[in-house]
Amino acid sequence: MKSFAVAAARPHTVLPILHVLGMIIGVFGLAMLLPLTVSELSDDEAQWAYDEAVLITLAAGILLWLIGRPWKRELKSRDGILLVVLTWLLTPLFAALPLLFHLPQLSFTDAYFEAMSGLTTTGATVLVGLDSLPASIHIWRAELHWLGGLGVIVLVVAVLPLLGVGGRQLFRAETPGPMKDDKLTPRMAETAKGLWKVYILLTFILIGLYWLFGMTPADAVVHAFSVMGLGGFSSHDASFGYFQSLPLELITVLFALLAGMNFAMHFLALRGRSLSPYRLDPEIRWYLGLVLGSCLGLALLLWAQGVYADFPGALRDTTFSVVSMATTLGLATADFAQWPLYAGLWLLFLCSFSTSAGSTGGGIKMMRAILLYKQIHRELRHVLHPRAQINTRLGEQVVPDKVMYAVLAFFFTYVASIVLLAFVLSFTGLDVLTAFSAVVACINNTGPGLGQVGPASNYAMLSDFQTWVCSFAMLLGRLELFTLLVVLTPAFWRR
Secondary structure, rough: HHHHHHHOHHHHHHHHHHHHHHHHHHHHHHHHHHHHHHHHHHHHHHHHHHHHHHHHHHHHHHHHHHHHHHOOOOOHHHHHHHHHHHHHHHHHHOHHHHHHHHHOOOHHHHHHHHHEEEHHOOOOOOOOOHHOOOHHHHHHHHHHHHHHHHHHHHHHOHHHHHHOOOEEEEEHHOOOOOOOOOOOOOOHHHHHHHHHHHHHHHHHHHHHHHHHOOOOOHHHHHHHHHHHHHOOOOOOOOOHHHHHHHHHHHHHHHHHHOOOOOOOHHHHHHHHHHHHHHHHHHHHHHHHHHHHHHHHHHHHHHHHHOOOOOOOHHHHHHHHHHHHHHHHOOOOOOOOOOHHHHHHHHHHHHOOOOOOOOOOOOOOOHHHHHHHHHHHHHHHEEEEEEOOOOOOOEEOOOHHHHHHHHHHHHHHHHHHHHHHHHHHHHHOOOOOOHHHHHHHHHHOOOOOOOOHHOOOOOOOOOHHHHHHHHHHHHHHHOOOOOOHHHOOHHHHHHH
């Protein structure tokens, strides 16, 4: 594209970030030591795949670091944006290496898609026969969810000040939500550390609960990583339905709801030993009200229409499915593609905006949805009172007009992206329902859609071109549209 041609002609736009990119890739290579250790302990014959992947990733990281070191300087906002985009483009490349080495039948396109799906916490998969794969492969796929949950960048931001590189630009580009300037602690590194402490704590608690209620240690780690990152990878073809356990489903529902909340609230609540941050958060009542209300409403409708013979069975399946889809988790215990079409469409609607800003979920976020609703209400009042000065409030704060303009622009871009990408997939031969739901599921980082990509199937039937379109949709959604799109504009590369 023209933007990248301009970049090639102006190496100064890329060289200053190469040493940081090299460090990030190096840290990412060290993350492969966990599945490598599991492979060694279980002797699952995948050790050599991790050995080669670790060496290649570390070598690439060191090489980039050496090339970029002479150009080292304090990062600017433009550098931070470019670094985030390059990180999310390149890390799936290295994440795919263990899959390519251990599964020679897997094409590069499918391996990159699987890795992108993991890191963006989408959970869409092209793999079949999951029950027969080695435990280390499952651990690696789920670890990608866990790392991608709060972002590889945020992890490295915690140590960047020690290396003399400012982290604020990275955090702003990586943090989800419309209000990126809010700081929980005075320093970006302390903010990142605080969020990761909460993230790690909840992950270990969930692993313990899964193990206590009957999962094997490997399954407990895989599904805890998947739930906390709000991804959808499972170690079984039947997804979470493999376990047929009500206690495990209830635990998953609880922790998926927690992961769909703003992690800043968890951090502040733990630091202050108080529940008041939750009470003051304007998103939570909307988030919980909509999700839990949808669980009850869909259960009643499906029971009344005879889809389920009894209400408890309907409530159990709908609660798990609604929470899983609304939080963009994507694990499944029932094939909701077999429900009436309105039910599946409602689940896709929920995954588009239900999760809170600052959570590990995808979609446009509940905060933006609230602001859009308030803007509609504001315009209706302006029709009745044209001369009135009407402010938009979120909690006790007046929302500046520039934030509202940004939200409206984001929403328009979001809808336009879905329509355009769905048209592209339809043009390649997919039926409209499959094309539309695949784009919605990928851009919202949810995973299962409807039609041929429903929860009982996967994305293996897509052509290479269709797979790359879905990979692009995942990346676009994970970086919240503008972070990626701005890099594709010629103006970004001008001095």
